[in-house]
Amino acid sequence: MKQLIKVLLGFNAISLIYLICLKPKQFLRACSSAFTASRSMTPKLNAIPEVSLGHILGDRRPTIRLIVRRYENGILPSEHTMALLSILVAEAPSEVLEIGTYMGHTTRQMAENLETGIIHTVDLPQSFSVERDPEQNFPKEDVDLIARRVVGREFNGHPCASRIKQHFADTASWDFHEAGQPTFFFIDGTHTYEYCKNDSEKCFELCGGRGVFLWHDCNETHPGAVRFISEWRRQGKDIKRIASTSIAYWKST
Numbered sequence: 459m460k461q462l463i464k465v466l467l468g469f470n471a472i473s474l475i476y477l478i479c480l481k482p483k484q485f486l487r488a489c490s491s492a493f494t495a496s497r498s499m500t501p502k503l504n505a506i507p508e509v510s511l512g513h514i515l516g517d518r519r520p521t522i523r524l525i526v527r528r529y530e531n532g533i534l535p536s537e538h539t540m541a542l543l544s545i546l547v548a549e550a551p552s553e554v555l556e557i558g559t560y561m562g563h564t565t566r567q568m569a570e571n572l573e574t575g576i577i578h579t580v581d582l583p584q585s586f587s588v589e590r591d592p593e594q595n596f597p598k599e600d601v602d603l604i605a606r607r608v609v610g611r612e613f614n615g616h617p618c619a620s621r622i623k624q625h626f627a628d629t630a631s632w633d634f635h636e637a638g639q640p641t642f643f644f645i646d647g648t649h650t651y652e653y654c655k656n657d658s659e660k661c662f663e664l665c666g667g668r669g670v671f672l673w674h675d676c677n678e679t680h681p682g683a684v685r686f687i688s689e690w691r692r693q694g695k696d697i698k699r700i701a702s703t704s705i706a707y708w709k710s711t
Contacts, residue, residue, distance in 0.1 A: 499678050502688055506676065506706065509698040511541050514707060520547035522571050525563075532603045533563045534646075534674065538703045542644065542672060543571050545707070549670050551575060551642035557629060557657050558647035558674075560603065562612035562622075568644070569618035578637040580625040581609045581647075596630040596656070598648045599680075629653065634660045641665050646674040651682035658686065667710055671697075676706040 522543040526536055534542065546554070546568055552575055559565055559581035569577045588601055598604065609626070613619045625636060629647060643661045647653055654673070661671065676683050676699055687706050691697050697708040 499681050499684060502681075503676070503678060503684050503699075506684070506687060506691065507698050508701045509707065510701045511544060514545060514700070515548055518548040520544050522547050523567070525567060527563075530561070530563075532560050532600070532607070538674070538705055539564065539567060541700050541703050541705055543567060545670065545672065546642060547571050549642055551640065551670070553638045553640040554578065554642045554644070555634075555637045555640040555661060555664070556580070556644045556646065557661075558645075559609050559624065560607050562610040562614070564644070564646070565610070565622055566613035566616060566618060569613065569622050574621075576621050576623060576638065578623045578625060578640060579610075580627055580629060580632065580637070581607070582628055583626040584609060586628075593628050593630040596628075596648075596652045597650050598653070599650055599682075600648065629657050629660070634664045637664065639665075641669045643669060643671050644674070645671065649675050649680040649683045651685050654683050654686035655689075658690070662710070665710075669710055671708045671710070673706040675704050677704040 520543075522540070524536065524540055524543060529535065542564070550572070554568060554572065554575060554577045556565055556568065556577060556579040559579040562579070565577055565579045569575070582604060584607075586604065588598070588604070591598070610619075610622075610624055613622055623637075625632070627636075630653070640661075643665075645654070645657050645661065647657060658671065658673070661669070673683060673687060676687055678684075683706075687697050690708075695708055695710070697706050699706050
């Protein structure tokens with residue numbers, strides 16, 4: 459009975475992958491791990507302090523363009539986008555790296571607000587298949603979103619697309635140097651611990667330890683992201699959650 463409860467309460471996108479691939483042992487292990495993680499998630503999340511957007515901006519008063527649209531599953535809510543764009547415009551980087559293009563809503567808004575900047579954005583190839591995923595050691599979440607995405611739909615054909623560099627790759631094996639020399643990173647790909655760690659460490663290396671980092675979905679439903687961010691905080695990186703959002707923020711100097 460206890461095992462059944464763990465399976466029911468721990469069922470998530472990662473365990474679904476193993477179920478689809480007919481791997482019962484991995485499926486049960488993933489459900490159990492998710493159940494255990496969820497029970498201890500709230501204290502870990504609360505241990506990451508909050509900071510207001512106003513505190514991050516200080517005396518800077520960025521002017522942003524925000525496209526308000528009906529919410530579509532998988533895109534940033536308007537208040538999250540406002541925080542991201544405000545920090546982006548205030549920092550004014552010449553190059554940006556976004557991990558997780560999806561439909562390209564956020565990509566387009568970053569490009570339109572950073573009028574002279576280059577936006578590098580990376581997503582899995584459109585031909586990606588969970589069943590034939592070569593990176594089995596890097597579990598993926600949001601399988602349903604991966605299946606329905608049309609990468610770059612929102613910016614293709616728009617003037618800002620000339621400053622958007624679309625990369626198709628799995629970041630588990632991608633050469634991040636293809637993204638130029640970005641100093642601003644928006645990490646919003648797969649939110650498992652393995653990917654958050656891999657993507658963040660490679661971004662940190664790419665900028666030589668000097669950059670602005672934002673992670674989306676730092677919340678109770680993404681324990682992998684919270685676990686990784688907590689690890690970086692223990693290493694002395696003063697990462698904080700932006701109030702009223704699920705975005706974590708850190709500026710390294």
